[in-house]
Amino acid sequence: MARLTTAPAIVILGAGALDTARRIQSVYVQNSAAGAEHPAAPACQIHALQGRVEADVAYTELGAHLCDLYARGTPIIALCAAGIVIRCLAPMLSNKGVEPPVLAVAEDGSAVVPLLGGLAGVNVMAREIAAALAVTPAITTSGELRFGTCVLNPPDGYTLADIGQGKRFVSDLLAGESTRIEGHAPWLDDTRLPRSESARLAIRVTPCVWDGREDELVIHPRSVVAAVTAAAGADASSPSAKATQIAAHIRESLAAHRLAPLSLAALLASSAHTSDAALAEAAAILKVPLRLTQTRAEDGAPPASLLHAALRMPYDTLHDDPQKGVALALASLAIDPDTIGRARGRLTVIGLGPGSAELMVPAARTALNEATDILGYDTYVKMAGPLRADQRVHGTDNREEMQRARHAFELASEGRSVVMVSSGDPGVFAMAAAVLEALDDDASQHPAWSAVDLNIVPGVSAAMAAAAQAGAPLGHDFCMLSLSDNLKPWSIIEKRLRHAAEADLVMAFYNPISRARPWQLDKALDLVREVRSADTLVVLGRDIGRPGGTLRTLTLGELRSSDVDMRTMVIVGSSTTRKFGKGTQDGSEWVYTPRWYR
Structure with missing residues (x-):
């Protein structure tokens, strides 16, 4: 079967299914580590109904969660009655050719029923899971039962x-x-x-x-490789136009030799043109990976020289058109693109959010699934799991930010897919700035760094997570301030605190206190109290989004530094920030800042 490129989600409703879920999860961990059926299969996570059982991912409503997973193409292994899954997903069913695998498994592991995704390998998954549970899978596909294979599901390649x-x-x-x-x-x-x-x-x-x-x-x-040189699309007016022209030239070459576009395995280019955005876009148009090769050929050399440099298997050069900058090579068997040259290195800087897996944005999880190397502060890397056994983890101390950023570029410039992990949002007092600083300072000494495909994925910052728990204290103008003077003088912090307080901005304090600087929060509060009244509302969110998280609302007059530690987000309201009771027996309240002044 085609290997899984999206992590399967094991969905359970209660604690009774957790043991079976763990047994199924181990199937994919073992396969990934052994390089067996799924050599690049991402480690799957267990999704559980919030409040019933602790798992890797929490969800609040089963139907909506299943539909969201299905819409994103995530393989689903649901430990519940098949009818529940069918009723939840029925409105989503349309195109059999693009549906992901969906299976229903009995909570006690006594039955494995493939429901959807016959063309995506659901029956192979069913057999793997059933073997681990020592049961017979309930496969009902006529062709599979009669012939012992799904003819319409050829292997990868x-x-x-x-x-x-x-x-x-x-x-x-x-x-x-x-x-x-x-x-x-x-x-x-x-x-x-x-x-x-x-x-x-x-x-x-x-x-x-x-x-x-x-x-x-x-x-x-997929046995054809297309190589392109700088001449391809050279007369285009924009990168997008160039990409379209490159794709068109390749399709014309394929058609000239009666080769199917679906037989194309990869687009090959010189590593000297790694940063050419049109190449990646052309590969996306053709729906193939972009691969790069180092060659000493001059710019005027024919594109076939790239194929000679990169391909390690017998092939026939069918077409070499230097004028268009395109050449094709055909192998006798399907080609694994990973064996051709190397990929363009990629560095993705992500934020995990405040700590809860459900508050991590999907793009961050996708980047983690696709990564070959994961870097970050040890604590944050552990929060990013589960990770595959074949992924390299480079955990470091929290104070080694610039060294970590440079290491990430070194790995990515070798063609690896690297993820830099931060908590919260990577651009808020986190690693995105360090990564860009390293590139800004050192790119002239390391030209390959500039060719790395750099992406920054936003995350849910701690201030946003704490504010959402409290209500909407950041509902009007606000600022975020770090009270750490490790990287800036305390005099700057004092100046900004005073101006923010005078401007009547809501203030979110990051890094409010530590054992190395226990006095700074008291000093900051003294400055704020010179301008703000004692009844100004303050929200304290500790470990919001993590187990044991707490939320507390008090006033500026009541607040003491002993109420706060390094894991606490401090939100000091403005003169208009207010609160009211939720009407619940526990006496909890909503805190918000109106969007107007009166």
Whole structure:
């Protein structure tokens, strides 16, 4: 089957299913570590109903959560009745060709039922899970039961020419017809397909375009590599226009040799043009990875020279058009793009949010799933888990920010996919600034760093998380201030505190106190009290989004430094910040700052 590139989500409702969920989770951890069925499968997480059981991810409503996972293409392993899953996902069902695998598993592990995703390997997943649970999977797919394989689900590196024709083809086989196999399809050797050399039907494995014949099931091996030089799209007016032109030239070359666009395995370019945005965009248009190769060829050299430098398997150069800057190479078997040159290095700086997995933005989790290397302060790296056994973890002390940033660029410039982990939002008193500072200061000495694909993914900052728990104390103008004088003089902090207090801004204090500077919070509060009244509301959020998190509302007059530690977010309200009771028995209150002044 095609390997999983999105982490499966194991969804449970209560503690009774947790043991089974852990057993299923171990299947993917072991496979990833062993490089077996899923050599690049991300570690899956257990999703549990909030308040019922502690798991990796908490959700509040099952139906909405299942629909969200399904919409994002996440494989779902739901430990509950199949009917529940069906009713939840029924409104989402439309295109069988793009649905992710969905399975229902009994809470006690006694039944494994594949529901959706036959073309995405759901039956293979069902067999793996059932084997781990020592039960027989309830596979109902006719072709799978009859032939011992899903003909419409070729292995990684191969793809169907037309899913509609594929369905008709399997229907004919189930009706009693036999088939012959043309081309190299070793994954079908041990199946129970009815075969005959004189059969009307044929399974044809070829990179050539399908001519529309209804008696053929055409499977394309991704065995073609397209190489481009600086000449490709050189006369375009913009990067996007250049990308479109490169993609068009490649499609024209494929068509000239009757090669199917689906047979394309990768786009290859010189590493000297790594930072050319048009190349990545062209690869995205063609839906293939961009690979880079180091070559000593001059700019005027033909594009075929890139293929000679990068490809390590026998191939035929079919087309070399230096004028268009395009060349094609065709191999006899499917090509693993990872064996061609190297990828463009990527560095993604993410924020984990305040600590709860459900408050981590999906883009951050995706970056973690795709990473080869993960860097960060040890505590934050542990919060980012679970991680795969094949991912390199580079945990460091919290004070080694610049060294960590430089190390990240060194790894990414080697073609690795690197994630830099921060808590909260990476751009708020966190690693995004350190990463950019390292690039700004050192790029001239390390030109390869500038070619790294750098992305910064926003996160939920601690101030935002604490404010949301309290209500909306940041509902009007506010500022965020770090009380740490490790990187700036205390005199600057005093000046900014005084101005913010006089401006009647709501203030969120980061790094409010520590054992190394126990006096600074009291000093800061003294400055604020010179301007603000004693009844100014203050919100203290400690470990918000983490187990044991607490929220407290008091006044500026009541606040003492002993109420605060380094893990506390301090939000000092403005003159208009107010509160009112929620009407609950525990006497809790909402705190908010109106959006107007009267």
